[in-house]
Amino acid sequence: MSPTDSPGLLLRAVRRLLALHADWGLETYPQTPGLTAFLAPRPQAPPPGRTPMPPRPAPPARKTAKAPAPGPQAPPPAESLGELQAELGDCRRCGLCSARGKIVFGEGDPQARLLVVGKCPGPDDDRTGRPFQGEAGELLTRMLAAIGLSRQEVYLTTAVKCWPGPEAGPKPDQLAACLPYLRRQLAAVSPQVICALGATTAQALLHSHTPLHALRGRFHDCQGLPLRATFAPDLLLKHQELKQGAWQDLKAIQARLGQTG
Ligand code: SF4
Numbered sequence: 001m002s003p004t005d006s007p008g009l010l011l012r013a014v015r016r017l018l019a020l021h022a023d024w025g026l027e028t029y030p031q032t033p034g035l036t037a038f039l040a041p042r043p044q045a046p047p048p049g050r051t052p053m054p055p056r057p058a059p060p061a062r063k064t065a066k067a068p069a070p071g072p073q074a075p076p077p078a079e080s081l082g083e084l085q086a087e088l089g090d091c092r093r094c095g096l097c098s099a100r101g102k103i104v105f106g107e108g109d110p111q112a113r114l115l116v117v118g119k120c121p122g123p124d125d126d127r128t129g130r131p132f133q134g135e136a137g138e139l140l141t142r143m144l145a146a147i148g149l150s151r152q153e154v155y156l157t158t159a160v161k162c163w164p165g166p167e168a169g170p171k172p173d174q175l176a177a178c179l180p181y182l183r184r185q186l187a188a189v190s191p192q193v194i195c196a197l198g199a200t201t202a203q204a205l206l207h208s209h210t211p212l213h214a215l216r217g218r219f220h221d222c223q224g225l226p227l228r229a230t231f232a233p234d235l236l237l238k239h240q241e242l243k244q245g246a247w248q249d250l251k252a253i254q255a256r257l258g259q260t261g
Helices: 007-023 033-039 081-088 123-128 134-146 172-189 199-206 233-238 240-260
Strands: 114-118 155-158 193-197 220-222 225-230
Touching (some): 114 199, 123 134, 134 233, 134 240, 155 172, 193 199, 193 240, 199 220, 199 225, 225 240
Parallel strands (some): 114 193
């Protein structure tokens, strides 16, 4: 026999439950719909001979407001980097395809705790198909080593995957064409920290026009992941005086990785 079959058993079960809740220090109960229905007086039985009225049909449910579409910061569905690279293929989605040597997709640990993203490949990257080659890449390697990480332990990529040539960076339409792939890379790797190198990269990922000096110094939310912006290595090669600021950013990243590691 279950407690609901006998008022006596039900009462004892309720007393036991209340005593247990008192042991837990629970003194009040939220007024849930279930509790309200339980406490409501029972409907009176109809007098003999009267046919009970059928319950009134519930009014049609009111249409609720449409859920907002996922914002630009919503993470895309995760997939493997291999699937993503295969989909990118011999990409011709923007004009940068015409003069490029090799697409520079990215490399490193696919489960890296730190993902480093620069603006675009350089000439050495374009020749080899690997990100952060040349002098700026060597500086990045030393920057990572300063916080105890090798290139193999991080994931390295760029906002656009094709070299835009020696004169200029990627144009807004080229960034817009390529950025979805970077966003999907972020979702695939799901690092504990993203390090965005340079203003263009940080602004593109954060949908912001805020200058780099104002973006630096704190973590931002990027697809639910913490992003820290700092100076790009090629700028640091030209302006040694900025290295102290970059070191502060790296130490903040190291501390964040230490907290989550
Ligand atoms: S920059 Fe990106 S979108 Fe443009 S051609 Fe290269 S891979 Fe495709």
